[in-house]
Amino acid sequence: MFSIDLLRDAVVLGVLLGCFYAAVSIGLSISFGLLDVPQVAHPAFLVLASYGVYLLNDRYDIDPLLAGLMLAPLFFALGIITYRIYYETFERRGSDAAVRGIAFFFGVAFIIEVLIIVQFGVDQRSVTAPYIGKAWRFGDLRIPIRQLVAFAVAMGLTVLLAAYLSKTFMGRAIRAVAQDEEGLRLMGADPIRVKQVAFGIATAVVAVAGALLIVVAPVEPTLDRVYIGRTFCVVVMAGLGSISGTLIAAIILGVAESIVLTLFGASWAPAISFALLLGVLAVRPQGLLGR
């Protein structure tokens, strides 16, 4: 039953899946990892973006990835508004901001979920594009092209963001605000504005990731609940805010899920990310490449 070939296929597919997980987690890696905002609504934003992409694809026949890019500016604005509200109501008032912040973002996630249900119903939705549904064959290994697209976009996003955070002025400011907010203030920069832009970027990335989400598989309104585990697992395992760590952690999760799927079946898959997350929190809370 079990063979080396099977394991090899599981690992290859797992790596591709992992890259996709990196793409959907990278926004959270900025908002939660770097900015310490308990963004539990991140997966809900992701699903929201997927439905936006679905709408553009269904009505105007726009390519899903392009639709994701078109949504990005809108999500950038959404991110800025979200951070502004979060800052004004929680961060500025100080005490137990995190606790009530989680409650706040859970509320936001539920509202998004229901609005999607009201608008689109509970049925699964998917998009059409030339690369969806086809596959490449390498011997007896079959790789869906949609997975390869996700892989390429994930790689692109990771490289772009890593370069942005280390090379540009704004990117460095974002990393600086994560390390020492007070220091940035003393340098004459406004940390709140920097954080606001960072949160906007994190949310804009979610729009592109949302396009990937619906390219890789059909989406449904409550899909965000599964992705709470996956995205937080990746970000915590990566070590908060590490972009290259995010890619590595996501690939570990992808391979783990893929192997468990092959060996034990799909019914165990939802627990993998959470089990890994618990394990990391218990053994190495600072993550693989923790700061």
Add this chain to the structure above:
Amino acid sequence: MQRRSIAFWLGAVVFLAAMLAMTQLVRNEYPFFAGYVILQFVVLAVAWTILGGYAGYVNFGTNAFFGVGVYTAVLLVKAFGAPLPVQIATAAVVGSLLGLGVGLLTLRMRGIFFSIATIALAIIIETSITNFRFVGGAAGIQLQRPPVTAPFDSYVKMLFFVQALLVVIAVAITRGIQNSRIGRGLHALRDDELAAECTGVPTLRLKLLACVISGALMAAAGAPAAMYLQYANPDSAFNLNYSVSVLAMALIGGTAHWIGPVLGAILLGATQQLLAVTISSEVNVLVLGVMLVLFVVAAPKGVIGLVQRQPKRRGGSK
């Protein structure tokens, strides 16, 4: 203090007597169907407050405890045909053990990490139950209610009264904690765990105790749900809605005093029951989300905070 205690127990007796009278006098079963759910949420919200309110550890795993309560009952019924009191008592024991597990998580985690860890725990337990064929797996399991015991003429009415009894037990325990050294210790570690530890508060023991008690009560509240629905499946027993509802109830009511979660659960629970019947269950979740956001943003101390603040404001304007 003494007089307050007498008043509390008198109130509890009156409450139970009223509930019992209601089961004997009201013919229509619907009020008990709806009332059961509200009472169940009162127990959950009050139990949640012990850890989430007094100690400041936000537990998102309410659904884990609730679901474990449900499935303990299912397992006992399926394996031994155990009666209801045994189901509830065993669920409480299992819940307290799970609470101990959650308590051990608090050793290394605070804030959002603790919250995420509790969500993780819930999903892992749910997945295990999904793969546990004996209790029905993912498809769920049908249960047969045993004959009802006197003086009740229907099983739902009996469950309603049992849940009312659990409310009194949960509130009494929570009130006891609040007024004792335990409550003050939890409060201290909520404000500053390190400072509390340094001044001799046994933070570790208190946290474990809070987790164990809170867990036992939540699981006990879940146990009768199996018989209430005559059906159980992992997806509904471990639904995240329980966690968020209970969190919302506690925050809406206020977490500084045991009356807060009671008020919040009645307020939100009744609204939800009303909406689920009159409009739809989706709107139900929407209201939950909107109320949660509104209260967290506008009334951080909940209904209690609003009531307490008013006299001060009047004093200020004079």
